[in-house]
Amino acid sequence: EVQLLESGGGLVQPGGSLRLSCAVSGFTFSIYHVSWVRQAPGKGLEWVSAISGSGDNTYYADSVRGRFTISRDNSKNTLYLQMSSLRAEDTAIYYCAKRSRANGGCFDYWGQGTLVTVSS
Amino acid sequence: EIVMTQSPATVSVSPGERATLSCRASQGVFSNLVWYQQKPGQAPRLLISDVSTRATGIPPRFSGSGSGTEFTLTISSLQSEDFAVYYCQQYTQWPLTFGGGTKVEIK
Numbered sequence: 001e002v003q004l005l006e007s008g009g010g011l012v013q014p015g016g017s018l019r020l021s022c023a024v025s026g027f028t029f030s031i032y033h034v035s036w037v038r039q040a041p042g043k044g045l046e047w048v049s050a051i052s053g054s055g056d057n058t059y060y061a062d063s064v065r066g067r068f069t070i071s072r073d074n075s076k077n078t079l080y081l082q083m084s085s086l087r088a089e090d091t092a093i094y095y096c097a098k099r100s101r102a103n104g105g106c107f108d109y110w111g112q113g114t115l116v117t118v119s120s
Numbered sequence: 121e122i123v124m125t126q127s128p129a130t131v132s133v134s135p136g137e138r139a140t141l142s143c144r145a146s147q148g149v150f151s152n153l154v155w156y157q158q159k160p161g162q163a164p165r166l167l168i169s170d171v172s173t174r175a176t177g178i179p180p181r182f183s184g185s186g187s188g189t190e191f192t193l194t195i196s197s198l199q200s201e202d203f204a205v206y207y208c209q210q211y212t213q214w215p216l217t218f219g220g221g222t223k224v225e226i227k
Contacts, residue, residue, distance in 0.1 A: 035216070045156075045164065045207055047216040059214050074172055095163055106154035108175070110163040 002026035004096050009114030016086050016118070017074045020079040022079040022096030022111055030054070030074040036081050036108065038092035038116075048094070053102060054105065064090075086118045122210050126219035132227040133198050141193040141222045143208035148188045152176050152212040155193045157183055158221075159204045168193065186203070198224070 008020040018038070035050040049070040050059040058070050069082040079096050093115050097107035123146040133139045143153070156164035160175050166175040168184040171191060181196040195202055203226055208219040 044221045045158075045209075045218040047209075047218065050214075050216070060176060062216050100166075104152075104153075104211060106166060106169040106209065107156075107164070108166050108167070108169070112163055 002098065004098065004109060004111035006094060006096055006111045006114040007100070009094065009116045011117045011119065012086055014087060014118055017082070017084040017118060020081040020083070020088065020094055020096075020114060020116070022081075024079065024096075024098070027098065027109075029072075029077045030080050031102045033103065034072065034079050035097050035099070036070065036079075037097055037107070037110075038090075038097045039113075040089070040092040043092075046092075050099075051079070070071060083116070086116075088118050091118045092116060116119050121215055122149060122213060122217050124208055124210055124219035125216050126206075126208055126222050128222060129220070130223045131226060134227045135200060137227075138199050139195040139198055139224055140204075141195075141206055143186075143191040143193070143219050145191075145210055146190045149154050149210040149212040150200070151187075152210055153184075153186070153191050154209050154211065155182075156207045156209065157202075157204045158207065164207065195224070 003025045005023045031053045036048040051070045067085045071080045093113040095113045096111045097110040099105045100108040125144045127142045155168040156166045172184040205221045205223045
């Protein structure tokens with residue numbers, strides 16, 4: 001059974017930093033692209049960042065480029081999102097999601113999400 | 121960036137009736153179009169990928185169609201568990217982009 005479990009969310013002050021983790025199981029993690037997708041309270045879905053199976057290629061939304069860093073540890077089956085210079089508009093539930101194909105496709109599995117609140 | 125536009129924002133439907141949801145892309149996305157369902161407090165769930173391929177366990181009352189820039193999700197006979205928000209998304213190019221969602225509510 002494929003599972004993705006996010007952790008690391010919480011309350012952080014504007015300008016602060018936070019690292020999210022996503023532990024996965026049930027599939028060969030090192031083969032698949034994985035992403036972070038967020039959802040602000042009462043709003044729609046926004047893709048944030050993606051990383052290739054090897055970790056060699058990373059992709060970012062303009063809204064987070066230069067502030068967020070995606071990484072992965074294939075030996076630990078874990079995806080990370082290092083977030084810095086956080087702003088109020090980064091407040092959202094952050095989901096990790098697996099792509100359906102090794103080099104692309106849709107998101108076929110999602111975690112339950114972790115809430116990040118940026119507020120003073 | 122490919123902009124995805126969904127319409128209507130909200131549709132009110134009686135149980136047993138048909139619902140038709142639209143998704144338009146600002147440029148062609150080939151067959152790289154997916155639909156997700158999201159219920160309150162839950163993560164999105166894959167419904168239909170590659171325009172028209174139902175995911176495992178998705179009942180046949182859900183169907184997807186379209187090509188190029190115009191796509192449609194049809195729910196042929198709404199059941200109580202289908203009242204939710206539906207999102208389309210393109211995966212043709214970076215950045216991956218979602219539509220704003222269509223809420224299907226009980227009439």
